[in-house]
Amino acid sequence: MFDSFDATLLARIQFAFTVSFHIIFPAFSIGLASYLAVLEALWLWKKDQVYMDLFNFWKTIFAVAFGMGVVSGIVMSYQFGTNWSVFSDKAGPVIGPLMGYEVLTAFFLEAGFLGVMLFGLHRVGPRLHFLATFMVAFGTLISATWILAVNSWMQTPAGFGVNEAGQFIPIDWWKVIFNPSFPYRLVHMVLAAYLTTAFVVGAVGAWHLLKNTAPRRSRTMFSMAMWMATIVAPIQILAGDFHGLNTLEHQPAKVMAMEGHYQSHLQGAPLILFGLPNSAEKRVDYAIEIPKLSSLILKHDLDAPLSGLDTIPENLHPPVAVVFWSFRVMVGLGFAMLGIGLWSLWCRSKGTLDSSDRLHRAAVLMGPSGFVAVLAGWITTEVGRQPYTIYGQLLTANSISPIAAPAVAASLIAFIIVYFLVFGAGTFYILRLMKRLPRDPMPDLEDGPIRTSGIMPGPAAGAHAGSAHRSTHHGH
Template structure:
């Protein structure tokens, strides 16, 4: 079908569904934590603006969370249809891990979600904050288990292979905390926080362009830009550490990311900023490079050896063009996020952050950047792992189910139509919610603290520590 065989269609289908799915958890993980912070700040200070923003963003969270759940459930069925051989061989390891995610993290989210969304007047402010905190912890728990599953596929350990070729657990501690897991978990959680900060900043910037005195817009914009300034440098550091780990365990992926066909046994590898990889001729055309910098970044040493794709058989090399460009898109957006945060910091110190319309426009333009960076990062990770599903042990060709190309192609077309219709409508509704004003538009001086149910506002809080000011 479409001139593609069953395995190519199965890979396209999984890539399509997982790309749709990941944008919702990437947003809801960060947004759940943001809601917990807003709820906690209102509990601590009694300021109405925090409760107003909580009620504003909880509706958006509810829709994004629902779409994430639906897209995740649909995606998981592909393990039993298109990838049944992989499920049979790796099921004894990944099955329990995914079960733990449902039993612990997802049940925690689902159990407290209703209280968070509808129960404030019934349970009181403190119990409501606890429920919000549990939802946030649940989203992080989901990331923990899912990243553990995926990281084991990247750097498998703690298992044995039985007589029928199945991976069976030997050491669960080693399986869960496999070598790449800590780095990938931190990298993904920080990416989720950056994604949320950019969306919140974009919404705040949108409303500031219309009313610079809107207290809700000022507060969310201030918090988002502050989060960006803190998390973007941490993400760059985490990415550097993740790269060192990837070089140790998946050197072919690093070679593809860097565009290095020739190995550099004596170090001194250049950093290729841009170019056009040519896998057929094993070179990068029209490249712009900085001498020695790749060795310095990847090994923190100018003389340490670096592998090249020529060190690996052709059939074990990842698709270099895709990995090369997706990695550069992710890195470029990461530095753009840092630049936006620095710009906002300078204007904050000058006291003009709410008045500079070009900053607000830039924040709006950067609103989708987190989602693009997350997708680019996952493309780098997953395509860079090829041709393996379990790295070095089980190939993608040996993981696909014995299904006909026509069946996979038909389901792919159905997914495309349904996903764009359903999730397109959901995304349109989220954008409409974001377009509504975050409060009545009253001046900040009219939005003083009120006494929440059973909560006394914190006395004598210095205004310079309040993000709205």
């Protein structure tokens, strides 16, 4: 029944499906690991038990998310040998070592210190435990660095040659790793991970403030998240602008699709806010646009000319509608995040950050926004690269394994069923953990910080630390 389907399209859908599930977990765990390190550092500095309570609360969630990210990542790697064996053969000499370095450095670092972070506080002491937490956070950043080096090389390949067998071979590893788009992608992705975590933490804190659960813990959590949103959101928008300029230089067709520019503009290209891309007629129907603003953003000149897709052979056009809308979803959510950050800053200045129910409800609604923005950004990046797997060097149609469409379709259906069952259950469990923020045990926790001696909290606080520790064991 699947003979009429194209094997290449099905393989792309399967990879997109598995990557979409995978990417949300690293995006969350990268930011959450850094948040855990900050919480423990504040606990060591201020000796305030509220930070350790929040650390114990979020470390359980981190462990579950980290585990799901590892499992989904392993599944992805198998597809290189099943659906994309030609790509693996041609790009393996470059891609293989980079992915191997990620395992040897980042994954071993994370796995080696993760157990100490989760269960070792009362065994190794607070300072060594903080070192373990820091190393886990550092490991997630190293992991992102290697993976983004791989993806960036596929987007803007450099430092390679081609041997007689048609394989890409590294000539200059420095240029392979630090290819033209790598710094921009790394900064953009890490900031996206921090924003994703900030809005999840902010949503949980806002939810418990609305429910009046553990007021001091909820206030601390929400305040820290809103500081992150306020600071990082404008930086991310600026980083995105630099990334866009780099993309215009090295992948102009992608920017043309993002902007909906089917036709070239010889003097001042408009910024199309919304519309319906019509690839058959090579125009954007019902376009709402601002004259010359696209030239100003991309060229910093109102009258600068911009090339359109009419300058590129049609068989090399990316799917315009998908890229056009995914880009707008990403940018729209980015400005919504900026709006929440500025709103929280206004409430903070008025002393209503903890009592503004409207802000709290908005923060709860924005909880998943980081995940949606990350997925939209990934779609923009990967679909905008089409029809290539290695931009300008290897077509997607020439990268797939010699496998029949029904076989790919069968594995795709199996992935859909298993993923929704397994990762759906995992996500449901994480949401349940987020609802279980412990209540404040004593009124004096509202009055000021609890001073602790060494690593052992007071009796009431100790009960809650023990409860969080037991819940961690229960979760594993």
